[in-house]
Amino acid sequence: MTLFQNIGIIYYLLPFVGIIDNKIGLLFSILIGSRKYKVKIQGHTITYPASKFMNMLDLVGILRFCTSFKITSDRKLHLTLDLKNTFSIPLDNPSYEDENLIECLFYGSRYGANFVTHKIDFKNFRDKTLVITEENNKKIIETSKGIKFFIDSIHPGNTIGEAFVQDIHTIRNDDDYTDKIVIDVGAECGDTPLYYASRGAKVFAFEPMKAHYDAMIRNLSLNPELAKRITPINAAIGKDGMLKFYHSNRSDIAEVSSFVYNIHGDDAVVFDDVRGYSLSSAIREFNIPYVDILKTDCKGCEFYLTKEDLEKVDHVKIEYAAFEFTKHNLTELTKILDESGFEYMIYRINPNRERSSNLLSGHLFGKKIKF
Secondary structure: OOOOHHHHHHHHHHHHHHHHOHHHHHHHHHHHHEEEEEEEEEOEEEEEEEHHHHHHHHHHHHHHHHOOEEEOOOOOEEEEEEOOOOEEOOOOOHHHHHHHHHHHHHHHHHHOOEEEOOOOOHHHOOOOOOEEEOOOOEEEOOOOOOOOEEHHHHOOHHHHHHHHHOOOOOOOOOOOOOOOOOEEOOOOOOOHHHHHHHHHEEEEOOOHHHHHHHHHHHHOOOOHHHOEEEEEEEOEEEEEEEEEEEEOOOOOOOEEOOOOOOOHHHHHHEEEEEEEEEOOOOHHHHOOOOEEEEEEOOOHHHHHHOOOOOOOOEEEEEEOOOHHHHHHHHHHHHHHHHOOEEEEEOEEEEEOOOOOOOOOEEEEEEEEEOO
8 A cells, every 4th residue: 555545544543543552553553554453452452454454443433432341351342332232242353243243333323323232112212223133143233214134244334324324315304215116226235225115115126246135135034024125136237248347355245346447456356247237228127117216336337327228217316436447427427317307416425434526426316307
């Protein structure tokens, strides 16, 4: 990583370093580009490879937020955020589920959630209350809408932080989605399909990556009634044919996958057998009569939308990325929307994540006003 990138990492970590015993040494090791970071807390040293900086940030962040914590002699962390509900995580060799639990606690707390560890009547709690329990040795998180997810089958920042704490998919609180048809492009682990289904919509959920698609199927199994309103499809939207996707060599489902660009460089894992459809082809193939809402979070496929694709679409909700490496720009997208008769607005959802111009990344919501 470059010096500039290392300074960026320090920028993210600085608000939370007060909890760290060796804060000066840690910051210096990051600045000089060390391959491993050693964090000392309450006399215990925790070592992270540089590639797991975000896991380190999640840990020190949640320790900064909690009301109290202790590390026992067997190197298990016990923490509480409210003096009542306690969570326990091993510091050595944490599982993917353990890492996701820490990330859930951190991102959820950062955006105003509270957590409990037992079944509750949600009517007596805040909408941003999340329940974490264990069934058959698997941790499950439940939202105030009664939607459940396996913690080892989610992307906590998106699934919990964005979808159900920040509630980024709600455009207007009084919108009625009953029997509306939603095409969800980039359905990942099923968070947005379940969100729209919980509001009464029928959802066609397109997810190209098999690992993400399998996570969605697992999470749908926890929500059988909502699953009846969702059609999961293991395919990409953008263009017709077999597509080559670039994915991180890490196995977790939070990693970016795209057929439009490769941000992983030589370390990318390439999947060249992903079925793709243009949006208009998918509408025909799956007998979709019309589209009330087209939601996309597909890392570049939004730039492949055409006027023909949007003929049967009434609303669009698009997360776009037009960085230099994508070889596309925002005006390409807005031109198609203008030509297709949409009135739209551009906005941001996360002031802490991106410090770039709206020209480069953001969210767009539009409604067709001309036919």
